[in-house]
Amino acid sequence: MVHAVKIEPAHFCEYKSGGKLFEIRKNDRPYKVGDFLALNEYDGEAYTGRCTIAVIIYILDDPEYCKTGYVTLGIMPCNVSSHEIIQPEIYKRLEEKNSNE
Numbered sequence: 001m002v003h004a005v006k007i008e009p010a011h012f013c014e015y016k017s018g019g020k021l022f023e024i025r026k027n028d029r030p031y032k033v034g035d036f037l038a039l040n041e042y043d044g045e046a047y048t049g050r051c052t053i054a055v056i057i058y059i060l061d062d063p064e065y066c067k068t069g070y071v072t073l074g075i076m077p078c079n080v081s082s083h084e085i086i087q088p089e090i091y092k093r094l095e096e097k098n099s100n101e
Contacts, residue, residue, distance in 0.1 A: 001035045002053075006042035015039060015075075016052060023054075023073045024066075031059055037075060053078045 005025065007015070014020035023037065033056055041050040058074030066072055 001030070001032070002038055003029055003031065003035060004038040004040060006047075007039045009041055009043055009048065012039060012041040012050065012052070015054070015077075018077075021075055023075055025071055025073060027061060027069055027071045031056060031071060031073060033057060033059060036078065037073070 005023075007023075011020060023039075025031070035056045037054045037056065039052050039054060041048040054075035055078050056073050057076050060066060060072040060074070
């Protein structure tokens with residue numbers, strides 16, 4: 001599933017530069033590991049037209065660490081090098097998890 005979400009320019013740039021590998025979001029969608037985030041840059045008034053895609057690799061929704069109604073999503077860029085290095089193991093775990101449900 002792809003979740004289209006807004007992201008402020010400063011956070012968009014941090015993600016694109018590799019310095020931000022998480023998103024804190026309202027838990028108002030059925031986020032699952034393996035889903036994708038379409039991060040659409042929004043400057044507070046309008047979309048800028050810049051977008052990037054990330055895959056959710058971890059979800060923290062423990063109330064001890066997250067504000068009620070929010071989740072922290074561990075995310076990773078969707079590009080060739082990350083798929084080649086990391087993605088096969090993530091997708092293997094996802095397939096195992098989904099087959100057990």
